[in-house]
Amino acid sequence: MMDRSPAIPRLGIPEFQWWSEALHGVGRNGYATVFPVTIGMAASFDESLVNKVFTAVSDEARAKNNEAIRSGHIERYQGLSFWTPNINIFRDPRWGRGQETYGEDPFLTTRMGLAVVRGLQGSEGYKYKKLLACAKHFAVHSGPEWSRHTLNLENLSQRDLWETYLPAFKALVQKGKVAEVMCAYQRIDGDPCCGNSNYLQKILRNEWGFKGMVVSDCSAISDFWVPGRHGVSANAADASAKAVIAGTDVECGSNYKNLPEAIKAGKITEKQIDASVTRLLQARFEVGDFDNEKDNTYRKIPMSVVANANHKQLALNIARESMVLLQNWNNVLPLAKGDNDIIVMGPNANDSVMQWGNYSGYPTSTITILKGIREKNPNIKYIQGCGLTRDDGVSTSLFDEITSNGRKGMTAEYWNNMTMTGKPVRTQTMTTAINLSNGGATVFAPGVNLDSISARYKGTFTPKESQKVSLSIHCDDGVRLIVNGDTLANEWKSRARIQNINREIDVVAGKKYNIQIDYFQKKDVAVMQFDIVHKTMQTKEELLAQIGNINKVIFVGGISPSLEGEEMKVDEPGFRGGDRTSIELPQVQRDMIKMLHDAGKTVIYVNCSGSAIGLEPEADNADAILQAWYPGEQGGRAVADVLYGDYNPGGKLPITFYRHDSDLPDFEDYSMANRTYRYFKGNALFPFGYGLSYTTFDVKPQEFKNGHLMVSVTNTGKVAGSEVVQLYIRRPADTNGPIKTLRGYKRVFLQPGESKVVDVAYTDTEHLELWDSATNTMRFIPGDYEIYIGTSSQRKDLKKYMMTISKVAETQEDTESN
Structure with missing residues (x-):
């Protein structure tokens, strides 16, 4: 009944992993096709295509599971139970996890959610389910991240509950026959969602007739009793009994190991536990977990489907349909392919990782927006111009000049202890700048624990140019940075705050610099980010001089999954816990766009984000605005296709783009009053359902x-x-x-x-x-x-x-x- 179910040989029960991810492609399990983040898919208003996407996702998931079975051991993220779709209502654009949803409208969310479930679970007429899909997070969850372990929602309007928050869950249970429902972190009327009999028993099972499994959000049962959280249970045994009696069958976490103690104490009976065990075994029978391989067509899906050409084309198709043209003064778009009077700027133009969104897998390749544009015209010039949130110069990543064992990237070794002793539990190659955290109970790599871990990253940096570079580390707890045997940083102690370490060194072209980073994490938040960059500072006059007589600027900005997401530690103004405290475009980008406009440039602004951005000044200072979301591995090609007219944009906004912060009610108020297009009484900058065409x-x-x-x-x-x-x-x-x-x-x-x-x-x-x-x-x-x-x-x-x-x-x- 825990997310890692061991084998029970005497009963012929194989091991089973309940926790896998497939938000917009198979996540956290090696290479996979990375589709646009789901809020972008919702902008397609095309559930038929979304269904095809998740049919491809389930093909790749089954192939990876088949390979894991052949290996003799199934690790986390390699199972057949996938905790998606997220059908919460994106009621406030500041919520960091809104990018995981299908927008602010219950009807659109329902249609998209049904398409996802059918794609994941396969044909209803077949003997087996392809996968087990999971509708989450039940119920009412939609931020804020920083208080979700303590928040209690009281006196929620019955109208808002039944007309806004619950319709998609009801439809996925009754029409979609979804296999699982995940209960949320917060309390409703005093009871945590995973221990709330009113929602799990009365509504979900009795009124809606749900026969499937309920799974807890990760560590949600711990929130029942850990000091400083909900405080509704005395200890782990009491919390486990309360959750199971309420109807939570499988725990993401380890509290349920205390269920035998709860039985002995009379907190719960074996019969009550049997009800949950019956449901989870039933689910395993439905995916053919106990049956012969030759009887199940899905067991024959080969690894060759993973990231194949058809799936990459599908990723391009859905990325194209997700593009929303918000503004196009004087028909400045589409651009002519032979037009060399164009320059690309902006912090997101050449950022591949940004395009992946959160909960993603690793693509075999990514077409950045800059690369997509240069496919149309290789002569296009590029200047970054500024960072996402700071005017700290232009940073050029040199990570691709690092090699290890003859391959590009750094070798990563992980131990499930804090001393790097014994054999590593996982060794892998990091091919892009390291950006890891355990936010949302995410492990650094399969087989690695959430806390009490250590790691070593090693690689050889061979610079192409002689210059000053910065070795930048952003992490918690202990870290050592060693270059060519010299220790440049030694912060080997546990700490409560995230630390930033930057060490500048002068490097010589062609010389080898052996880099080693040692890291340990004790408990709670784990963060490890590393890159090696070359920074240059430029004045406004220098930037304009570099642009010269070029008249058209494609500025690719917005924000990034490194700034908005699940329960994150973000050391940036305007962000808290993965949520935003402001919807306004960061000032450094706003100033850059205004500078370009004032200089007489035609500005084509491409906004990348998982949520609505306040773009009122940009609507005055940009000639065209294209909303590109986090568009996945083929996103750069899709953006370029739209900019150059090879694809006519037809996407529509699944959320309201408000004018500014003052349009929004208090973030922690769950009332729908004056929220979303259904109740907003103001004048939206770009309304729900809006999108232009050529x-x-x-x-x-x-x-x-x-x-x-x-x-x-x-x-x-x-x-x-x-x-x-x-x-x-x-x-x-x-x-x-x-x-x-x-x-x-x-x-x-x-x-x-x-x-x-x-x-x-x-x-x-x-x-x-x-x-x-x-x-x-x-x-x-x-x-x-x-x-x-x-x-x-x-x-x-x-x-x-x-x-x-x-x-x-x-x-x-x-x-x-x-």
Whole structure:
């Protein structure tokens, strides 16, 4: 019942690993195809393509599991239980984990979540499930990260709960037949989610009929009793009993080893434990864990599928569809391929790791945005210009000039002790700058513990140029930096704070510098980051002189997964615990864009982020704005395809881009009042559902037929492209309800002059259920409805129709309208 289930030979039960990751590709298990982060996939409004993506992901996951079985041992992240999708509602753009979600809308989240589950679990008609998918985090979780182990949500509006926070979970349980549900960290009305019988028993099992497994978030059971956290249990045994009785079947952690003690103390019975064991064994039978290999088609999936050409093409396709063109003054885009009057700038232009997002695997190669642009025009010049958050000069990474054992990168050795004694439990090669942390209970490498560990990183740096370089380490606890036998830093002690170590040395071209970094971590947060860089400081005048007479600047900025994510330690202003305290674009980038604009340059701004950024000044200072998210391994090619017109952007925002911080309510207030497009009363800079194209479309409702709305869409422009037809509803009598709420959409591709009639269904029960305050339930209420059809959620992009609907049948028949 713990995430690492050992083999029980006397019962013929093999070992099983419950904890694997596949947020946007197989994560933390070596090489895999890295797709765009999920908030970017949501921008595609294309659940069919998302389903294909996760079918590819499940192929790679099965192949890796098959290989692990053949090796005779399955380690963490190599199993068949995958803790995805994250279907929490992205209610506030400051939440660091919002990049893992499918946006702020319950309907879009539901559709995307169902596509993910079906792709992961495979065909419903087949004898076995392909994988076990997991809907997380149940319930209401959506930040903040810094207080999730102590937070208690009280007096949550029943409307917000049932109309916003729960619909996607209900749909994935009842329609998607999702195998697992993960309970969240925080408390609701005094009880931690993983020990909350009201949610796990009354709602999840009794009302929704969930027959699958409940798994805890990592260390969530520890939060029951560890001092300074929830404080609802006296010790680990009491916490374990409380969680199992409430319905948490498998723990990510180690508290459940105390269940025998809880039985002896009379806190829980064997019969209560048997209920959980039955469910987890049932899940293992469903993936064929006990059956002969020849009976299971999935056991035959070969390793050749991993990161194959088809999957890389799929990564490019979804990255293209995720691109959202927010602004294009005077049709400055698309660019001409032969135009040499262009320079690329910005801190994210040449950053491959940024593109991977969080919870990622390792791609076999990454097309950076700079590389993608140079594929169109190799003569394009590049100047970084500034960092993400600081004007600390231009830093050029020289990590690719490090080798070890004849290969590029550094050799990493790990021990599950703090003294580097005995045989390493894992040895691997780090091919990119080291960026490791145990945030979100993430281990440094398979087989390595979360804490009480040590590591050694070794490589030979052979610089191509004679220059001054900086060896930069960002870590907790103990570290030693040794170069050619000389100890440059020796901070070998446990500490409560993250430390930054920078040592500058003068290097000679061609000379070899043997670098060794020793590290240990005692408990709690583990962080190890290392790079070797060359820094240069440039004034405004020097930068403009370097740009010279070039008139067009592609500035690639935004933020990075190193700044926003799960429970992180970030030593930067504007960030806390992986969340943001401000949505504004960092000032150093804002100043750079304004400088370029004031100098008369045409600025094309590419924003990379996993969340909405406040871009009000940039909307004035940039001629074009492209939202690129964290676009995965093929992201640079997708961005370039859009910039140069080889792909016509058709993505739509799955979240609201507010103007500035003052638009946002208090982060810790979970009420939906004045949040998201459904309740926001202000004027958004770029609204939910918004996105431009290089062509134009005409959208006209045609007829209501058998409970379906048929809409004619015509490409009235000169190039082929996609439009997302969107349908919103509102019940005027419900004065406290949403301003409007999405209840249908359809992405359609059209050639110039082509028309298609598409089906945007909305009159089945699911599409018309809204909150009824009279009965405190979600249900369809006969009466007058406002129906909005258009291309974004903003009023000017919608056509409004009034309709009286008297009844809705499950068969989508007998709908009366006028």
